[in-house]
Amino acid sequence: MTNTTERREDRRRIGLVVFSVLNTFFFVGAFFGWGPMQLLLERNGAFSSKCSQEDRDNDVICPAQTSSLVQVQFIAQITQVASPLLGEIADRYGAPTVAYLMAMSVWLGLSLLIVSAYQRIDGLLYVSFVSTAFGTWTGGLLTVQTGMYFLDRTRSRVIFSLNSMFDAGSITYLGLWAIGEWTGASLTTLVSGYLGLAVVLFGGSTYFWTVAIPATKTIPKERETKNEENTEVDYSTSQKASGSIISIANSEGTPVHETESLETSKEDVKVETDDTSENDGTHDLDALPETNESNRLAEKEKKEYILVAERSIRQQISSGAFVSLCLFFGVHMAANQYNLTTMRVFLAYLGDDDVNNKYLTIFSFLMPVSLCALPAVDAIIYHLGFHGGFQTINILALGYSLIKITSENLNVQVFGFILFSFYRSFLFGVTMSFLPTIFAPQATGKVYGLLIMTAGFSAFLNIPLTKFAVEQRDGNFFIPNLIYTVAIAPCFVVAWFIGKIIQRENNAKNSSVIQNKDLHA
Numbered sequence: 001m002t003n004t005t006e007r008r009e010d011r012r013r014i015g016l017v018v019f020s021v022l023n024t025f026f027f028v029g030a031f032f033g034w035g036p037m038q039l040l041l042e043r044n045g046a047f048s049s050k051c052s053q054e055d056r057d058n059d060v061i062c063p064a065q066t067s068s069l070v071q072v073q074f075i076a077q078i079t080q081v082a083s084p085l086l087g088e089i090a091d092r093y094g095a096p097t098v099a100y101l102m103a104m105s106v107w108l109g110l111s112l113l114i115v116s117a118y119q120r121i122d123g124l125l126y127v128s129f130v131s132t133a134f135g136t137w138t139g140g141l142l143t144v145q146t147g148m149y150f151l152d153r154t155r156s157r158v159i160f161s162l163n164s165m166f167d168a169g170s171i172t173y174l175g176l177w178a179i180g181e182w183t184g185a186s187l188t189t190l191v192s193g194y195l196g197l198a199v200v201l202f203g204g205s206t207y208f209w210t211v212a213i214p215a216t217k218t219i220p221k222e223r224e225t226k227n228e229e230n231t232e233v234d235y236s237t238s239q240k241a242s243g244s245i246i247s248i249a250n251s252e253g254t255p256v257h258e259t260e261s262l263e264t265s266k267e268d269v270k271v272e273t274d275d276t277s278e279n280d281g282t283h284d285l286d287a288l289p290e291t292n293e294s295n296r297l298a299e300k301e302k303k304e305y306i307l308v309a310e311r312s313i314r315q316q317i318s319s320g321a322f323v324s325l326c327l328f329f330g331v332h333m334a335a336n337q338y339n340l341t342t343m344r345v346f347l348a349y350l351g352d353d354d355v356n357n358k359y360l361t362i363f364s365f366l367m368p369v370s371l372c373a374l375p376a377v378d379a380i381i382y383h384l385g386f387h388g389g390f391q392t393i394n395i396l397a398l399g400y401s402l403i404k405i406t407s408e409n410l411n412v413q414v415f416g417f418i419l420f421s422f423y424r425s426f427l428f429g430v431t432m433s434f435l436p437t438i439f440a441p442q443a444t445g446k447v448y449g450l451l452i453m454t455a456g457f458s459a460f461l462n463i464p465l466t467k468f469a470v471e472q473r474d475g476n477f478f479i480p481n482l483i484y485t486v487a488i489a490p491c492f493v494v495a496w497f498i499g500k501i502i503q504r505e506n507n508a509k510n511s512s513v514i515q516n517k518d519l520h521a
Contacts (some may be wrong), residue, residue, distance in 0.1 A: 012212040013149055017158060019205040020146050021165050028139030029108050029169020032337070033133055033367065034073045035344035035360050036177040041069055043180070044187040047122050066345055067470045068122075073341045074463045076129040080456025087449025091442060095145035098138050099209040105135035110195040117187040132235035140166065141448050144432050148441060151216045156381075156433045160374055163428035167370035167421065170340065174364035284371055290429050305508045309440040316443050317450065321501045325431070326454045328390065328494045332397060332427050334458030335484045339420065342466055342477060349475035350410050359410045366417045370425035379430040386437070387499030389430035393493050396423035401485040405478060438505060 024481060041047075042061055047069055051062035063340050072396030090098045114126035118313050133179035147159035176190050308319050317323060344360055352359045431451075439447050465480040473479070 003156075009213060009215075012208060013215065016146060016149065016205075016208040016212045017161075019201060019208055020142065020162055022201050023102075023163050023205050024139055024143065024165040025169045026172055026201065027169070028102075028136050029166040030172035031076075031129075031136040031169075032169035032340045033364055034070075034341050035347075036173040036364055038069050038073075038344050039177050039357065039360075040173070040180060040187050040190070041125070044117050045120065046116075046125060049122070060411060063471050063474070063495050067467055070341055070345065070466050070470070071463060072125050074131055074337075074459040074466070075126055076133040077337055077341075077459040077462075078456050079130055079133045080459075081135055082134070083141070083452035083456065084446065084449035086138055086141055087445035087447070088447075090141055090145060090445035094146075095142060096206070096209040098141055098145065099206050100264045102135050102138035102142065103198075103206055105131050105138060106198050106202060107195065109133075109135060110191055110198060114188055114191050117191065126454065132194065137452060139382075140452065141445065143428075144435060144444060144448055147433075148436065148444070151215050155436065157378070158427045159433045159436075160377055163432055164371050164425055166367035166428055167424045170367040171364050174361065218282040227384060265367075305504055306440050307505060307508055309443075313440070313443045313446065316439055317446065321438055321498065322447060322450075324494050324498050324501070325434075326333075326451060328491055328498065329427075329431055329451055330454035330458065331487050331491055332393060333452075333455030333486065334461065335397065335401075336427065337455065337458060338462045338465070338480070338484060341462070342469075342480075342511045345466075345470060345475055346404075347410070347413070350401055350408050350413070352410065355410075359413065362414055363417045364453060366414075366421050367424075369418060369421040373422045373425035374429075376422070377426055380426075381430065381433070385502065386434045387495065387502055389426060389434075390495035390498055391492065392428060393423065393426045394488060394495055396420075396426060397484070397491075398488050401481065401488060405485055438502075 042065070047065045050064035050068055051060065054060075055062045076438050086098060086101070089101070108128075109128050112124055112128035112131060115121065116128055143159055143162035146162060147155045150158050175193065179185065180187070180190050308316055308321050311319065344357075344365055347357075347359050347363070350359075377389065380392055384392075398418040400419040400423060403412060403419070407413065432448075435444055435447055435451075465483070469475065469477045469480050
């Protein structure tokens with residue numbers, strides 16, 4: 001590949017990231033900023049038919065109306081159970097196909113919202129937000145797929161950044177609400193302009209998904225001989241269809257990549273040893289005295305444990321690593337979606353309506369604070385590993401949950417908002433960056449889809465919890481909040497178990513490095 005071609009491909013990948021950031025912020029992540037959208041729908045009179053005539057005449061939002069509006073969002077969240085299908089599409093047909101589905105889902109959802117708002121068809125809101133939800137799940141899948149177009153630490157940083165935009169995007173609906181309050185524009189007018197922006201940004205995004213290709217590492221010709229003579233081999237968990245991606249560092253410490261099968265690599269070295277050895281036909285590796293001990297230990301480790309990424313896709317999905325991750329992510333996503341969806345009602349109970357939704361505005365404004373967590377996520381993973389990252393998620397979740405159940409002071413809740421924003425950044429950043437490190441690339445889409453599916457089932461719990469708090473306890477969310485606070489405790493144990501799996505994976509990788517280093521020597 002010529003320098004001109006390389007620069008062109010770099011520009012295309014940069015363009016892909018730029019449009020991915022914009023789409024994620026303005027549309028994909030916007031789905032979770034439900035509070036301001038609920039205010040817009042209330043102002044437009046959505047589900048006001050649920051209230052008495054007296055309530056409608058006095059512009060009072062009755063509990064039945066509130067419950068119906070919140071239910072729209074929870075039902076849309078149930079569509080996460082279809083995420084495995086999206087993951088299968090990504091693995092089988094590629095990320096560009098998923099990008100097209102994302103664009104069409106968002107365009108359709110916004111178009112239906114315009115019709116619903118203009119014609120006052122409340123039932124159409126369900127279809128509108130279900131379609132928008134599909135755009136969010138496909139966009140979330142693409143945060144990982146976009147990172148796969150880059151290498152090494154750049155890959156993790158791209159995934160971190162997109163997941164932070166996913167969090168920060170929750171402020172988008174607040175922007176629409178603020179514009180509506182400032183200009184007096186109707187919901188129909190606001191969403192029409194929003195749809196126009198979607199056409200522009202998703203149009204650019206689909207173009208770059210069509211032309212961009214993943215980055216690869218090659219061995220410069222002038223260094224091929226040197227690399228053959230002096231290499232250190234580090235087997236990555238990533239695999240291609242033809243075998244494992246082997247990361248090689250030459251004597252200068254510069255990483256290069258070759259694609260070859262692990263078993264083929266061992267056989268090649270073995271044949272070379274046999275050809276040059278004076279041994280009478282014995283091919284046992286123990287014939288090399290200087291490598292006896294290290295090879296014996298490596299073979300023992302290999303017999304005891306197989307890297308998750310080197311297993312079949314079915315075995316990867318049934319592995320302890322994946323099951324544990326599903327439990328951990330499922331609980332946290334259930335709590336995350338519950339808090340985001342019910343925040344407007346929760347704050348109203350504490351008196352936020354009396355101050356013109358001041359604290360809901362603060363909550364939404366603090367969502368982009370997750371961008372400040374990027375260096376923290378990077379540092380925690382670098383110094384404490386992914387196990388440290390998972391435990392940090394638990395600590396942040398416990399912190400904001402305790403604030404919700406111990407204080408009804410709105411000013412105190414602001415500190416909880418900050419913890420919640422950091423929590424969301426860590427939850428998505430750590431979890432999504434962890435996937436490519438332990439699962440094979442060809443399984444990433446399926447793994448992501450199944451992971452998100454577990455979160456979809458949470459809506460079946462969140463709907464009755466919310467109806468109980470709104471309709472039976474007049475908006476008092478203490479009991480549901482207490483349930484989710486207690487649910488965090490087992491997550492500490494699950495994170496510890498994931499840490500043990502990570503340690504075992506690292507031990508197995510290190511033993512392979514030692515074995516292959518000695519073989520090449």
